[in-house]
Amino acid sequence: MSANDAAHGGPDAHGPLRPVPDTGSLPVSLISSIDPVLRDVLVTSLLLERPGMLALRYDVDAEHGALRRVLGDAERVIDDSLVELDHPCVSCAMREDAIPLLARLAGESRWNGLLLAPPISADPEVVVRTILPGRQGWHLGASAAVVDTRTAVHDLLEDDTLAERGLQWADGDERAVGEALAAQIEYADLLVLDGADGAARELIEHLRAPEQQVAASMHTLHPKTLLLGRHSRARAEARRDPRRVAPYGGPTAHGTWTLDLSSDRPFHPDRLLEHIEELGAGRLRGRGRFWVPDRPGTICQWDGAGGQVSIGAIADAGRDLPTTRLVVTGVGPADAERVRRAFGRILLTPEEWADGLAPWLGIEDRLAPWLGEREAAA
Known part of the structure; x- marks a missing residue:
């Protein structure tokens, strides 16, 4: 186990996203956020910077059980309609509406770009998986997540839920605000920061990958940065893949820390249940993989x-055999030592590990409620 707090370049240290050749198709850039005001301010600002560009925004209209679709440019609203939800799957409704609409707009050949803003708190990975297979005449430019640094530490680390804030993507969305925001930050090609809170910017530096670009302000972002970029779904999904988790580190002036906890040994199922709050509760962002000895063929997230x-x-x-690796970031010094101790307690001891996997054959599957039923005894 080791702590990684090596700094990498700050928010202003990064150049523009690498441009790609003009393919003749319409560039579509995804704009994600958990804040509707910031999302709309950014989209409007970009439209004003680049005439001939469109914005397509979707919002969940819970009162009418529909999606609200707003299409417009810098001068006017072209369409403002309700898309009926025949089922509770918002991403399915977006697929049914957005795919043909994007194809039609791309075929008109009079637009030089489009900003696609999915519903607030939407998981951009799900959105891209939903619409990309149906692309016709358009391609994905760089994706962006806009983050309010004045609230980001609270949003990422406190226990507010989307339901408590009225930000659910769909009925039954039980995610924490931090889970939704972390997913947007980790998936985006470009992070657009608003506000000057140093602690938040430091935390984001620990969470972002070195390849992700940072715009220090909404006012310094030019539309070409998004439209001339190219989104790589494979690269974005790799950043979120727990099998490939890695610590990025960052500055520590405001007390942010990152632990890189790794071992060849598995978690003890009973001790995992006993100490799971010590390992995961509190003001933390943790990602990674583990395994348990009664499921040696399974990688767990x-x-x-x-x-x-x-x-x-x-x-x-x-x-x-799998390996165990968790990368945990936090802001409280006492939390770092608590997490480190809990990780060590949950692992099989060297003596238990020396006995091999035979003692685990046929034992009760204590983690089945969370991992699902195992197909066969280890």
Whole structure:
């Protein structure tokens, strides 16, 4: 186990996203946020900077059980309609509405770009997976997440839920605000920061990958930065893949820390349940993978933010035994030592590990409610 707090470049240290050749298709850039005001301010600002560009915005209209679709440019609202939800799947409704609409707009050949703003708190990975297979005449430019640094530390680390704030993406959305915001930050090609809070900017530096670009202000972002960029779905999904988790580190002037906790040993199922709050509760963002000895062929995910922790079986391990690695970021010094101790307590001890996996054959599957039923005994 080791702590990684090495700094990398600050928000103003990054050049523009690498441009790509003009393919003749319409560039579409995704704008994600948990703040409707900031999202709309950014979109409006970009429209004013580049005549001939469109914005397509979707919002959940809970009162009418519909999606509100607003299409416009810098001068006018072209369309403001309600898209009926025949089922509770918002992403399905977006697919049914956005895919043909984007194809039609791309075919008109009079627009030089489009900003697509999905509903507030939407997971951009889900949105891209939903619409990308149906693309016709358009391609994804760089994706952006706009973040309010005045509230980002609270949003990412406290236990507010989307439901408490009225920000649910859909009925039954039980995510914490921190989970939704972390997903947007980790997926985006470009982070657009508003506000000058140093602690928030430091925290974001720990959470973002070095390849992700940072705009220090909404007012310094030019539309070409988004439209001439090219979104790589594979690269964005790799940043969020718990099997490939890595610590990024960052500055520590405001007390932000990142722990890189790793071991070849698995978690003890009983001790995981006993110490899970010590490892995951509190003002933390934690991601990674683990395994348990009664499921040696399964890689499990650890995903924690906003005081919530989600675990689940995500992949087969293949021929080799899995490994355990969690990357945890926080802001309280006492939390770092608590997390480190809990990680060590949950792992199989060297003596238990020396006994091999035979003692775990056929034992009760204590984690089945979270990991699902195992297919066969280890």
